[in-house]
Amino acid sequence: MFATFDFDVIRRSLGYLFLDGMAFTLTLTALSALGGIIFGTLIALMRLSGFKVLGRIAGLYVDFMRSLPLVLVIFWFYFLVPYVGQWLTGASRPISVGAFTSALVTFIMFEAAYFSEIMRAGIQSISKGQPAAANALGMTYAQTMRYVVLPQAFRNMLPVLLTQTIVLFQDTSLVYVLSMPDFLGAASKVAQRDGRLVEMYLFAAVVYFTISCVASFGVRRLQARISIVR
Amino acid sequence: MIEINHVSKWYGSTFQALKDCTTKVAKGEVVVVCGPSGSGKSTLIKCVNALEPIQEGDIILDGIKVNDPKTDLPKLRARVGMVFQHFELFPHLKIIENLCLAQEKVLGRSHDEAMAKGAKLLDRVGLKVHANKYPAELSGGQQQRVAIARALAMDPIAMLFDEPTSALDPEMISEVLDVMVDLAREGMTMMVVTHEMGFARKVAHRVIFMDQGEIVEDAQKDDFFGKPRSDRAQKFLSKILSH
Numbered sequence: 001m002f003a004t005f006d007f008d009v010i011r012r013s014l015g016y017l018f019l020d021g022m023a024f025t026l027t028l029t030a031l032s033a034l035g036g037i038i039f040g041t042l043i044a045l046m047r048l049s050g051f052k053v054l055g056r057i058a059g060l061y062v063d064f065m066r067s068l069p070l071v072l073v074i075f076w077f078y079f080l081v082p083y084v085g086q087w088l089t090g091a092s093r094p095i096s097v098g099a100f101t102s103a104l105v106t107f108i109m110f111e112a113a114y115f116s117e118i119m120r121a122g123i124q125s126i127s128k129g130q131p132a133a134a135n136a137l138g139m140t141y142a143q144t145m146r147y148v149v150l151p152q153a154f155r156n157m158l159p160v161l162l163t164q165t166i167v168l169f170q171d172t173s174l175v176y177v178l179s180m181p182d183f184l185g186a187a188s189k190v191a192q193r194d195g196r197l198v199e200m201y202l203f204a205a206v207v208y209f210t211i212s213c214v215a216s217f218g219v220r221r222l223q224a225r226i227s228i229v230r
Numbered sequence: 231m232i233e234i235n236h237v238s239k240w241y242g243s244t245f246q247a248l249k250d251c252t253t254k255v256a257k258g259e260v261v262v263v264c265g266p267s268g269s270g271k272s273t274l275i276k277c278v279n280a281l282e283p284i285q286e287g288d289i290i291l292d293g294i295k296v297n298d299p300k301t302d303l304p305k306l307r308a309r310v311g312m313v314f315q316h317f318e319l320f321p322h323l324k325i326i327e328n329l330c331l332a333q334e335k336v337l338g339r340s341h342d343e344a345m346a347k348g349a350k351l352l353d354r355v356g357l358k359v360h361a362n363k364y365p366a367e368l369s370g371g372q373q374q375r376v377a378i379a380r381a382l383a384m385d386p387i388a389m390l391f392d393e394p395t396s397a398l399d400p401e402m403i404s405e406v407l408d409v410m411v412d413l414a415r416e417g418m419t420m421m422v423v424t425h426e427m428g429f430a431r432k433v434a435h436r437v438i439f440m441d442q443g444e445i446v447e448d449a450q451k452d453d454f455f456g457k458p459r460s461d462r463a464q465k466f467l468s469k470i471l472s473h
Contacts, residue, residue, distance in 0.1 A: 129316055134332075135307060136279060137308065138384065
């Protein structure tokens with residue numbers, strides 16, 4: 001049945017697929033994960049802070065983001081932000097935000113909602129005696145978080161954070177709605193151009209599957225190593 | 231050095247953990263606080279460096295009012311060492327790093343200075359060879375000695391001990407008490423919540439007995455062990471000294 005297929009199209013487009021497409025996907029994944037974890041940690045700290053108002057705002061934000069389909073957020077963000085920017089700055093025309101910037105900000109904001117829940121669980125997993133000991137040594141709230149609580153929370157949650165990042169890696173393919181040249185977008189372009197839809201989409205699926213699978217395996221090994229040390 | 235004046239504390243709106251407690255610890259004095267579990271003794275000692283807030287009364291530490299909202303608490307706490315029941319070493323840091331962290335970040339000492347001080351104190355508690363291990367690799371008694379060294383590294387004006395030997399296996403208790411006895415004999419001001427009456431007999435100047443959030447008895451050591459005035463203290467002593 002493979003006789004009518006032309007798998008050579010893959011070999012011919014490898015350079016474009018990986019050097020452009022995959023590089024874009026990995027960059028977007030890495031930056032989104034980094035930003036998402038930082039922003040998510042801030043949200044988690046807000047939720048756990050003694051200030052009711054801050055906690056409430058953070059809680060609403062998380063619920064809001066988790067109640068929307070990611071693809072819609074990407075879409076709306078891309079089309080709305082220029083107008084919001086115009087309104088905020090009082091400019092005469094919509095501000096142009098590059099597609100990459102727009103997508104990156106969307107992913108950071110969206111993923112932060114998920115990362116914040118992971119970090120919240122991580123912070124709550126640290127016994128209260130730890131911040132008490134840090135306080136007793138004269139550390140401020142910020143120092144206690146930075147040097148004592150967050151490093152431990154982060155370490156405990158590393159496997160879950162990485163797993164969420166693997167999900168994020170797959171989710172970045174949704175930027176196709178903005179016709180951006182990520183890996184799937186690149187594969188799709190070649191597919192349309194050469195009329196080789198089955199081959200290219202099959203190949204894209206295999207690549208996503210392989211990378212995610214290997215990464216998951218790596219996370220499991222890491223998890224096993226962490227649990228021995230503790 | 232430590233003055234506790236008419237302190238009351240509630241958890242929530244109903245449960246009163248401390249009822250009008252008044253006592254003081256003079257410079258160089260060793261005061262042991264004992265009493266049945268739930269008597270408020272740990273709560274009282276945690277109020278001294280404001281790890282627990284109080285609702286009524288005053289606590290004055292070296293002339294500074296602890297429960298004044300304007301007091302710079304981190305700065306004040308840095309001057310008082312505290313040792314916890316469950317050690318609370320930072321598990322992600324090596325032993326020597328546990329000793330250096332607050333010296334560098336709170337007192338602003340240089341890394342070399344902090345390392346030197348840390349090594350000296352580790353040597354003092356007999357754990358110099360373990361400097362580069364992680365807390366989980368040490369026994370409970372060793373961890374508690376590290377915790378004492380960590381507190382001493384801040385050059386505290388007084389030390390608070392919250393049941394320092396309660397979480398230890400029996401054979402490890404004496405190694406921790408030995409360090410505390412040395413400290414007491416050097417003239418450190420100490421407030422110690424403990425059931426170790428042997429320790430109290432050896433180095434305490436005064437013994438405070440608490441029950442149900444009240445200071446029932448506050449007496450010189452010899453008076454306390456010789457002829458406790460209250461029934462409750464007598465009962466408590468007969469229970470823990472009978473075996």
